[in-house]
Amino acid sequence: xxxxxxxxxxxxxxxxxPGDIDISPEKFDRQLRWLSSWxxxxxxxxxxxxxxxxxxxxxxxxxxxxxxxxVALPLLEKFRLPITLFVAAGLVGQDNYLxxxxxxxxxxxxxxxxGAHGLWHRHFTRLSNDExxxxxxxxxxxxxNITGRKxxxxxxxxxxxxxxxxxxxxxxxxRAAWSVWKGTNSTYSRWRVPLGRRxxxxxxxxxxxxxxxxxxxxxxxxxRIRSGDKTLECADLSVL
Ligand SMILES: [Zn+2]
Numbered sequence: 001x002x003x004x005x006x007x008x009x010x011x012x013x014x015x016x017x018p019g020d021i022d023i024s025p026e027k028f029d030r031q032l033r034w035l036s037s038w039x040x041x042x043x044x045x046x047x048x049x050x051x052x053x054x055x056x057x058x059x060x061x062x063x064x065x066x067x068x069x070x071v072a073l074p075l076l077e078k079f080r081l082p083i084t085l086f087v088a089a090g091l092v093g094q095d096n097y098l099x100x101x102x103x104x105x106x107x108x109x110x111x112x113x114x115g116a117h118g119l120w121h122r123h124f125t126r127l128s129n130d131e132x133x134x135x136x137x138x139x140x141x142x143x144x145n146i147t148g149r150k151x152x153x154x155x156x157x158x159x160x161x162x163x164x165x166x167x168x169x170x171x172x173x174x175r176a177a178w179s180v181w182k183g184t185n186s187t188y189s190r191w192r193v194p195l196g197r198r199x200x201x202x203x204x205x206x207x208x209x210x211x212x213x214x215x216x217x218x219x220x221x222x223x224r225i226r227s228g229d230k231t232l233e234c235a236d237l238s239v240l
Contacts, residue, residue, distance in 0.1 A: 002047040003057045003208050004178060004192040006155070009065040009096075010072040020196030025071050027197075029078075031204055035059075036079040039208065044084040044113060044153065047190075048176055057208060059083045060178065060192060062117055062155055064091055064098045069106045076111055086117035086155035086178075089139040092146065100146050107147035115153035116140050116174075125160050132165060136172040153177070161189050 008021035010028045023031075035041055035057055042056035059076075061068050064087035076083060085106065091097045098106065107114045118124065119139040124132050136154070143151045152175040156165070159180025166188035169177045176187050183189025193207045206212035 001052070001210060002042070002055065003210055004044070004047060004190065005057065005059050005208065006159075006178075006180060006192040006194050007059070007061045007072070008063055008196075010067050010075075011065075016197055020194075020198055022197050023195060023199075024197070025075065027199075028072065029075050030201065031195075032075055032079045032081060034201070034205070035208070036081060041081045043082045044115075044178075048187075060115075060155065061085045062157075063088050063121065064103065064117070066096055066098050066102060069098060069102050073106065073109065073112070080111070082111045082113070084113040084115050084153060086115040086153075087143055088117045088119070088121040088157065089142040090118075090120040092142075103143075103146050104148075107149055113153070114143060114147055114149055114151060115155060116143055116151050117155050118157045121157045123158055123160055124156055124165050125162055129164070129168070132168055133172060136169055136174070140173070155179075155192075156182070156189070159192070159194070 007023060009017065010025050011022050012024040013022055016022060039057045042058055044058045044060060046056060047058050059081060061072065061083055064085065068085060087098070087103060092103055093099050106112050116139045119135045122135065127135065140151045152173065154169060154174050155178040159182050161177070161179050161183045163184065166177070166183055169188050177189060178192050179189040180194050181191050185191045195204065195207065199207065203212060
């Protein structure tokens with residue numbers, strides 16, 4: 001099993017950003033140093049291979065914050081670690097986010113793959129089928145127009161998806177999609193591990209190794225097992 005990490009912004013705002021999504025450059029630097037010493041860091045594409053015994057760590061970023069280019073990329077270059085950057089296409093050019101020129105620049109970097117992250121960063125599980133389809137298609141085409149790259153990977157905003165959305169993303173031409181501990185943990189809802197300012201080094205190491213899952217998540221799974229829920233997937237059980 002691979003570990004897929006998800007970062008957002010590498011910055012030190014005075015107040016924590018909602019959703020525990022900021023990590024200081026110093027902490028990020030320490031985490032990358034540790035990863036490059038102790039793990040095989042691979043591209044996201046490599047984690048799609050069929051070898052279930054393969055063990056690597058892939059790094060992803062969501063949303064498209066400007067500091068991904070100005071702060072994170074120089075640190076990633078220092079350790080030569082690849083990332084996939086899932087960009088919310090409608091946020092391009094807004095305050096604190098990459099401009100179209102900056103997105104073009106980061107997309108050309110050999111360590112960077114660009115993926116989609118919806119158009120307006122909405123909760124997909126609350127959208128109608130038509131709205132979801134529009135977001136999936138338009139975000140892909142906007143990013144392709146800006147970067148000139150093929151866009152066929154995506155991450156669900158807020159990590160949220162369900163079986164219907166997984167099918168829809170396949171229908172819309174994506175090759176794979178990632179959630180955050182939601183969905184079936186298969187091709188269109190692969191699980192990722194979120195990281196934020198609350199993660200000290202011990203918790204970071206536990207998260208990378210797969211030993212850490214949120215208490216709430218485990219409680220839900222245990223409750224389902226105790227109630228004899230027959231709908232649990234193999235993937236649900238393998239994490240316990
Ligand atoms: Zn996001």
